[in-house]
Amino acid sequence: MSATATAKTYRAESIAEALAAAKKELGPQAVVLSARELRRPGLLGAGRPLLELLVAPSSTPVAPAQAVTESRPATPAEEPASDQLVKRLVRDLRATCRESEMERAQAREALSRIRREIGEAGATLRSLIAEARLARGCDLPPAQITVIRQLVDNGIEPGNAEALVRSAPQDFDDPAQVRSAVARFAVGLLRVAAPPHLVAERTVAAFVGPTGVGKTTTVAKIAAHAALAGRTVGLITTDTYRIGAVDQLRAYAELLHAPLCVVEQPQDWERTLRRLQGCSLLLVDSGGRSFRAREEVERLAELLPRPLVNEIHLVLPAAISPSDLRLQAQAFAALRPDRLLWTKLDECAVFGALLNGFLNLRLPCSYLSTGQRVPEDLEVATPERIGRLLLASPPGA
Ligand SMILES: Nc1nc2c(ncn2[C@@H]2O[C@H](COP(=O)(O)OP(=O)(O)O)[C@@H](O)[C@H]2O)c(=O)[nH]1
Ligand SMILES: [Mg+2]
Structure with a gap:
């Protein structure tokens, strides 16, 4: 006789209750053949669903597992029913956890997409408002409006461009003169930070930013310049997440004969x-x-405690758009960066981000990275250099 022929069904609100009833009737060795959830009868089937267990007495030869559990792996016949249940509950719990983790990840993803879209919409709106003001001629003379347009073409946010032109001396009516006046004003406005490799005091400088912006390469360049300037450099990495990240820095450390430590x-x-x-x-x-x-940013903030870490450079690519700049600044705000370090200037056609970064974040600039070569492609930032970049004519202009 098959197990299912002698098996009985037990319904209760919980597995434990149904199992207790089954064991009472069929004995402690009773074997659970299957379990399922039932909707309660009623208009909407509301309330907690009922659980139905199909249970066979232990003397009954247990049918092949797949007959009862369908695609589930076979369970040894001698395994007690309680073990099977525990395993099943653990399996179900794991599946539920996995599902809710996936749901949380999807919700996080959706939230950041919305944030990003709002950021972009905000930036577009600001541009449109500024454009509309310019189109109406605002209250500025034509030469100033021309220069605002040139600055916007150079990647400077329209609001920043207008503020800059308004703040610069106004007594010129030739765009070239206005441009020079704005350049002088911008140079006076921009702030740069002392580069740590040239500072005499013992300094712990950290470099943070999005993936692939050139943090590791820049650290290697600064280390090499520091060694050339006679400093003894120690390298530290907190990047144990990406495969090969420590090896990348270790290779530079070996070239420079600098010690390398990992802070996890x-x-x-x-x-x-x-x-x-x-x-x-x-x-x-x-x-x-x-x-x-x-x-992850919050975790990184714990790994870079102040005042032990003296300065934190936010590393960003010079080609970053105004809306991405705002997003990144917001994302890394928890680390309280106090320097901006711009990379990949060599891949950039316009350099407005350097001014947007300064005006929006109010952080001084430390270095400019201008290529992949270590250590050659690194410059100490100066207001004059940034000013020249800001006012350079965009290609094709
Ligand atoms: N063109 C250009 N490439 C750079 C610059 N800085 C870094 N890179 C390259 O960008 C890639 C990522 O650099 P890496 O230092 O690993 O970025 P990280 O993920 O921020 O540490 C590498 O191929 C670097 O050679 C730069 O200033 N210009
Ligand atoms: Mg890296």
Whole structure:
């Protein structure tokens, strides 16, 4: 006789209740053959669903597992029913956890998409308003309006361009003169930060930013310049997330004969500082963080405690759009960066981001990275250089 022929069904609100009833009737060795959820009868089937267990007495030869459990793997006949149930519950729980984790990830993804869209819409709106003002001629003379348009063509946010032109001396009526006046004004306005490789005091400088912007390469360049300037450099990385990230920095460390330490948790600093106590400049590379990964940025903030870390450079590509700049600034705000470091200037046609970054974030600029070569393609930022970049004619203009 098959197991299902002698099996009985038990219904209850919980598995435990149904199982207790089954064991009471069929004995403690009863075997659960299957379980399913039933909708309660009623208009809407409301309330907690009922659970139905199909249970056979233990003396009954158990039918081949797949007959009862369909596609589930076979369960050894001697395995007690309670074990099977526990396994099943664990399996179900795991599946539920996986599902809710996926739902959370999808919700996070949707939220950041909305944030991004709002950011972009805001930037577009600001541009449109500024454009509309310019189209109406606003209250500025034509020469000033021409220069505002040129600055906008150079990637400067329209609002920033107008503010800059309005703030510069107004007593010119030739666009070229207005342009020079604006350039002089911008140069006076821009702030740069002392580059850590040329600072005499012992400094711990960290470099943070999105993935692939050139953090590791820039750290290597600064380390090489520091070594050339006679500093003893120690390299530190918190990037244990990306495969090969530590090896990338280790390769540079070996070339420079600089020690390398990994900081994976805040407690690692004590050991790291002991090991690098002879170094006068500690450069901390970090893993790239997507602006979506808020928790990761918060975790990184714990790995870069102030005032132990003296300065945090937010590394961004010079080609970044105004809306992405706002998003990235927002994403990395938890780290309280105090320097801006621009990379990939060589891949850039216009340099408005350098001014947008300064005006929107109010952070001084430390370095400019102008290519892939280590250590050659690195410049210490100066207002004059940034001013020249801002006012350079865009290609094709
Ligand atoms: N064109 C150009 N490429 C750069 C510059 N800085 C870094 N890179 C390249 O960008 C890629 C990513 O650099 P990496 O330092 O690994 O970025 P990270 O993920 O921020 O650490 C590498 O191929 C670098 O050679 C730069 O200033 N200009
Ligand atoms: Mg890196």
